[in-house]
Amino acid sequence: MKIVGLNKSYGDIRIFENFCIEFEEMKTTAVMGASGVGKSTLLNVIAGLTDYSGSIEKEGEISVIFSEPALLKNLSVVKNLEYAVAHAYPGGKIPEDKLEEVLEAVELADRKDALPYELSTGMAQRVALARGFLYPSRYIVMDEAFRGLDTALKVRLKRYFLKLSEMNPRTVVMITHDLDEALSLSDRVVVFDSHPVRIALDISLSSDKSARLPTDVDYATAAAEYMRFIEASI
Amino acid sequence: MRADGEKIKKFLSGNAWIANIVYPLIGVGVIMLIWFVGARVVGVEMVLPAPARAFEELLGLLGDKTFWSAVGNTLGRTLLSFVSSFAAAAVTATLSAFVKPVSKIIAPIITVLRSVPTMSIILIAIIALKAARAPVLVTFLIVYPLLHASFERALENVDPYAVNMSRVFGVPLYKRIFVLYVPAVLPDVFAASKSNVSLALKVMIASEVLAQTFGSMGVYMQISRIYLDTALLMGWTLAAIGLSFALEGVVVLLKKVTVRWK
Numbered sequence: 001m002k003i004v005g006l007n008k009s010y011g012d013i014r015i016f017e018n019f020c021i022e023f024e025e026m027k028t029t030a031v032m033g034a035s036g037v038g039k040s041t042l043l044n045v046i047a048g049l050t051d052y053s054g055s056i057e058k059e060g061e062i063s064v065i066f067s068e069p070a071l072l073k074n075l076s077v078v079k080n081l082e083y084a085v086a087h088a089y090p091g092g093k094i095p096e097d098k099l100e101e102v103l104e105a106v107e108l109a110d111r112k113d114a115l116p117y118e119l120s121t122g123m124a125q126r127v128a129l130a131r132g133f134l135y136p137s138r139y140i141v142m143d144e145a146f147r148g149l150d151t152a153l154k155v156r157l158k159r160y161f162l163k164l165s166e167m168n169p170r171t172v173v174m175i176t177h178d179l180d181e182a183l184s185l186s187d188r189v190v191v192f193d194s195h196p197v198r199i200a201l202d203i204s205l206s207s208d209k210s211a212r213l214p215t216d217v218d219y220a221t222a223a224a225e226y227m228r229f230i231e232a233s234i
Numbered sequence: 235m236r237a238d239g240e241k242i243k244k245f246l247s248g249n250a251w252i253a254n255i256v257y258p259l260i261g262v263g264v265i266m267l268i269w270f271v272g273a274r275v276v277g278v279e280m281v282l283p284a285p286a287r288a289f290e291e292l293l294g295l296l297g298d299k300t301f302w303s304a305v306g307n308t309l310g311r312t313l314l315s316f317v318s319s320f321a322a323a324a325v326t327a328t329l330s331a332f333v334k335p336v337s338k339i340i341a342p343i344i345t346v347l348r349s350v351p352t353m354s355i356i357l358i359a360i361i362a363l364k365a366a367r368a369p370v371l372v373t374f375l376i377v378y379p380l381l382h383a384s385f386e387r388a389l390e391n392v393d394p395y396a397v398n399m400s401r402v403f404g405v406p407l408y409k410r411i412f413v414l415y416v417p418a419v420l421p422d423v424f425a426a427s428k429s430n431v432s433l434a435l436k437v438m439i440a441s442e443v444l445a446q447t448f449g450s451m452g453v454y455m456q457i458s459r460i461y462l463d464t465a466l467l468m469g470w471t472l473a474a475i476g477l478s479f480a481l482e483g484v485v486v487l488l489k490k491v492t493v494r495w496k
Contacts, residue, residue, distance in 0.1 A: 047402045064402040070395035074417040083413055084403045135403055 033192030060138025291469030327385035384426030
């Protein structure tokens with residue numbers, strides 16, 4: 001996916017001005033930066049939720065995973081998935097094996113008839129993850145999908161994400177504030193700076209993300225580079 | 235001792251029968267007591283009759299064909315006004331929520347309708363229309379802006395994440411309307427309907443009094459007032475309260491049948 005000559009303003013503030021970025025196919029790119037810099041605006045642009053000028057070159061559909069599960073509270077887990085996804089499959093029906101596979105991956109197969117109020121925060125976010133990967137899209141954009149969750153829950157959700165990514169590889173753009181999340185789940189980390197947005201830091205991570213540890217060289221090097229940038233920009 | 239206290243507290247707050255039957259009955263009892271004491275203090279039935287006298291008059295009315303005809307006429311007109319207001323509010327609130335220019339056009343109309351004194355609307359309607367039709371228009375003009383505002387707010391409060399998710403996933407419009415929007419606004423729609431259906435009845439009766447609508451509850455109340463038969467007037471008032479409870483009860487029942495999630 002390639003964004004070329006993106007322009008977007010809010011009032012007098014030019015968020016993006018002739019901005020270009022390319023996201024490598026079937027890789028996960030984490031987008032970081034200070035609050036209000038334009039990360040979520042980029043997500044809205046990619047997802048088609050806001051108007052802009054410029055072009056986005058992509059081949060296929062996009063699915064999204066927000067920081068909130070965005071579940072319809074009158075529908076069960078499986079009905080929520082069908083509501084958002086079924087129309088994208090031939091005959092308007094999600095193949096049974098595909099549905100079971102994704103629900104098994106996020107360990108919700110036994111909760112598929114539960115209503116959202118019967119789910120914990122973590123379970124609800126797992127439904128959102130399942131929905132993002134169940135939609136037959138080429139791209140997934142994630143907007144702080146693990147925000148506000150406790151550490152243990154974050155670790156579990158990250159595992160589910162990696163498992164689903166392996167099963168259904170996608171080009172993922174992940175908006176996050178969490179350095180560990182970025183370094184443990186992505187193949188590349190870009191850091192946005194100032195208005196209009198420019199890419200201040202662009203770090204590639206070469207190790208296999210499903211087995212990557214904070215003690216690995218590329219993780220530790222990237223973390224140090226990011227912290228040096230933060231120290232210099234304060 | 236403390237454990238007993240906890241048990242009593244739990245019994246009083248957790249028992250559905252106590253919460254739904256006993257507590258409301260205590261509330262009604264308090265009203266009756268105040269009414270009874272008030273009537274004893276005033277001591278003149280023409281000014282404030284005792285509750286027993288009002289209930290006696292109500293019982294008398296229940297066996298009277300004219301009473302049921304008046305209730306039917308008033309109820310029919312109230313439902314006609316309410317259903318028209320509901321339908322108009324549903325259409326204009328939907329347009330306002332989704333089409334910005336429409337929202338800008340409708341907003342001042344709603345503000346004006348909400349600001350015009352009820353009495354002005356009643357008096358103008360009485361001049362312009364027949365006695366049977368004026369109360370219908372008056373009730374519509376009072377209830378419609380309130381329902382419009384409630385419905386518009388309900389639509390604006392639909393989870394923005396769910397709305398955006400539906401857009402990104404390309405959920406078909408009919409599914410968004412019937413699976414996302416309608417169920418999301420139903421609880422607020424029922425809450426607004428419950429309070430406004432009672433208001434509709436109150437405005438209807440007030441309009442009937444002023445318009446002197448033939449064979450209506452309002453006009454029979456006015457006749458009781460002219461003859462200074464306050465006990466009978468209170469009997470009609472009790473009937474109006476009962477009718478109001480019944481209308482609210484129907485809305486609650488419809489909500490229970492329709493809204494099955496928390």
